[in-house]
Amino acid sequence: MEEFLDPALGQVRVFLRHDDNKPRKLKYNLGHARVLTFGGAYSNHIRAVAEAGARHGIETIGVIRGEEHLPLNPVLARAAACGMTLTYLDRAAYRRKDTEEVLAGLRARWGEDVAILPEGGSNAAAVRGCAELPGEIEDDYDVICCPVGTGGTLAGIAAGLPEGRRALGFAVLKGAGFLEGEVARLQREAYGRVSGNWSIDLGHHFGGYARTTPELEAFAARHGFERIYVAKMMYGILALARQGAFAPGTRVVAVITGQPSTPVEVCGAPTGFDSGEPRWRR
Structure with missing residues (x-):
């Protein structure tokens, strides 16, 4: 891990752990011949499912929000290059994607044997995959932080924490109070209980999912952070450190989710993402 340095941290130390949470979410979700899942037009989850399908010989179907x-x-x-079949739901229908009516329609079209994964891939199997992350961190720490979109990564990380450590998630959605219930539900489905070692910060969404402000844009550009998830979390950590929310000497691990910084060729198609070296590297 690499240390993130900023005068605002005071005596709090922050270490960056790069970890693409999408493969973790899919690890125990790919025991099917055909998989259907949901996402927006720029969904990293859609990308990850398509890539995993290509690697493991699984037929994948992506149900995309909005029009083609x-x-x-x-x-x-890239998803299409990996063999994923893309189909679309208008926004009104997409909001009802978890209802039995919409799910029945999808099964009627794509077959009863298709395994349906939720948007973001957050289910009990995904929680179990994410729960393996804390055990891979060899350095000492007190708090582990991650961005929160659907709650699966936080639910898993918290479930896998050693005794005496806690998890703090940073919601990237506006009005995301419901996420506390989601994280609890996911932990119950995965383990039959809710761990009491996590919380969610709701104050650093910067207007909502994929929304931003000039201040956040400048912060993300200065440090080379992805702005939808990672920059919001890192800005929130700094803000809490300034407010004294962390005791002096606290060691924080910030999980940098998403793709590796170095682009790779996937299914014969380049990633299309910025390959520049993050500016916080020493």
């Missing part, structure tokens, strides 16, 4: 737009953006183009 051609040419496809880099995320959907």
Whole structure:
């Protein structure tokens, strides 16, 4: 891990742990011949499912929010290059994607044998995959932080924590109070209980999912952070450190979710993401 240095941290130390949580979420979700899942047009989850399907010989179907737009953006183009079949739901239907009516329609179209994964991949199997992350961290720490979109990563990390440590998630959605119930539900489904070692910060969403402000944009650019998830978490950690929310000497691990900083060729298509070296590297 690498240490993130900023005068605002005072006596709090922050270490960056790069970890693409998408493969962790999929690790125990790929025991099927055919998988259908949901996502927006720029969904990293859609990308990850398509790539995993190509690697393991699994047929994948991506149900995309909204209308089709051609040419496809880099995320959907890569998913298609990996063999994923793309289909679309208008926004009204997409909001009802978890209802039995919509699910029954999808099964009627794609077959009763298709395994349906939720948006973001957060289910009990995903929680078990994410729970393996804390055990891989060899350095000492007190708090582990991660961005929160659907709650699966936080639910798993908290479930896998050693005694005496806690997890802090940073919601990237506006009005995300419901996420506490989601994290609790996911832990119950995975382990039959809710761990009491986690909390969610709701104050650093910067207007909501994929929303930003000039201040956040400048912060993300200065440090080379991805802005939708990672920059919000890191800005929140600094803000809490300034407020004295962490005791002096606290060691924080910040999980940098998403793709590796070095681009790779996947299914014959380049990632299309910035390959620049993050500016916090020493």
